[in-house]
Amino acid sequence: MLSFSAVIACSTPKNRVLQANHTPVIRTDTVKINADAVDLPPVTEALEAQQAVDIPVVVTTEDQVREMMRQGINKGADWTETIHYDVRKPNFVIIHHTAQHSLNQTIRTFQLPHTKVSSHYVIGKDGRVVQMLNDYLRSWHAGRSKWGNVTDLNSVSIGIELDNNGKEPFPEAQIGALLSLLDTLKTKYQIPFTNFIGHADIAPTRKDDPSVLFPWKRLAERGFGVWYDESNLLPVPDNFNHVDALRIIGYDVSNLRAAIIAFKRKFIVVDTGETLTEFDKRVLYNLYRRYF
Numbered sequence: 333m334l335s336f337s338a339v340i341a342c343s344t345p346k347n348r349v350l351q352a353n354h355t356p357v358i359r360t361d362t363v364k365i366n367a368d369a370v371d372l373p374p375v376t377e378a379l380e381a382q383q384a385v386d387i388p389v390v391v392t393t394e395d396q397v398r399e400m401m402r403q404g405i406n407k408g409a410d411w412t413e414t415i416h417y418d419v420r421k422p423n424f425v426i427i428h429h430t431a432q433h434s435l436n437q438t439i440r441t442f443q444l445p446h447t448k449v450s451s452h453y454v455i456g457k458d459g460r461v462v463q464m465l466n467d468y469l470r471s472w473h474a475g476r477s478k479w480g481n482v483t484d485l486n487s488v489s490i491g492i493e494l495d496n497n498g499k500e501p502f503p504e505a506q507i508g509a510l511l512s513l514l515d516t517l518k519t520k521y522q523i524p525f526t527n528f529i530g531h532a533d534i535a536p537t538r539k540d541d542p543s544v545l546f547p548w549k550r551l552a553e554r555g556f557g558v559w560y561d562e563s564n565l566l567p568v569p570d571n572f573n574h575v576d577a578l579r580i581i582g583y584d585v586s587n588l589r590a591a592i593i594a595f596k597r598k599f600i601v602v603d604t605g606e607t608l609t610e611f612d613k614r615v616l617y618n619l620y621r622r623y624f
């Protein structure tokens with residue numbers, strides 16, 4: 333679910349122009365940062381120094397990545413470059429519903445300057461998959477969140493938004509497209525199956541997406557996320573600690589009530605109250621024994 337309070341109509345501000353005859357656009361795949369480059373003015377300063385021109389040219393993603401790479405160099409240390417590296421890969425996938433009314437509305441939301449929210453992918457009800465950010469860049473979809481000891485989910489995850497108002501079923505075409513995308517991402521980045529989770533899992537006090545209508549069991553059967561063994565729900569032992577089990581699975585139990593509700597919305601569905609019944613505890617115990 334998106335995190336801003338309201339989309340307010342506004343005019344897009346004029347963008348400053350990075351004039352090609354002064355500062356050629358450098359593609360990231362050709363950028364070489366070295367000791368000399370550290371002394372160059374940052375891109376943002378270079379932009380400030382340029383005269384604003386009233387034509388709609390934007391600073392490219394490559395420009396912004398170049399600036400971020402510059403900021404990643406520690407000026408308090410000596411610099412000499414190794415030749416062995418690649419880029420950091422996503423290790424989680426966070427699934428959302430948009431709580432909006434159309435794919436186009438969400439795409440526009442992620443392109444308006446003031447909203448400050450985004451995701452890597454948006455999937456329409458018809459199964460259309462729209463990518464809005466390179467997988468290797470950090471989109472702003474998770475917000476304040478925690479899963480296990482990971483406290484900055486945006487830095488380690490890919491965000492996928494499903495066009496859904498939060499009250500309607502997820503169409504087959506949309507789920508089919510999601511499963512195909514998840515398969516690609518899991519294989520490409522070697523993402524553990526336990527790390528396919530929902531926004532409500534990582535932000536239980538703030539979020540409830542994807543809704544109770546989302547087919548988590550079906551995803552788990554395809555290798556994305558976890559589900560309990562419905563044929564083997566053993567009684568819980570006397571010393572079973574449900575708070576520890578929730579925490580070990582990943583939930584932030586600092587607000588136990590919110591963690592329990594998030595757990596029940598995902599795994600129990602028909603009862604989303606704030607206490608664990610004997611059946612709920614059997615489900616939790618089963619998950620805990622099965623995967624963790």
Ligand SMILES: [Zn+2]
Nearest residue numbers: 333428531541
């Ligand atoms: Zn969300």
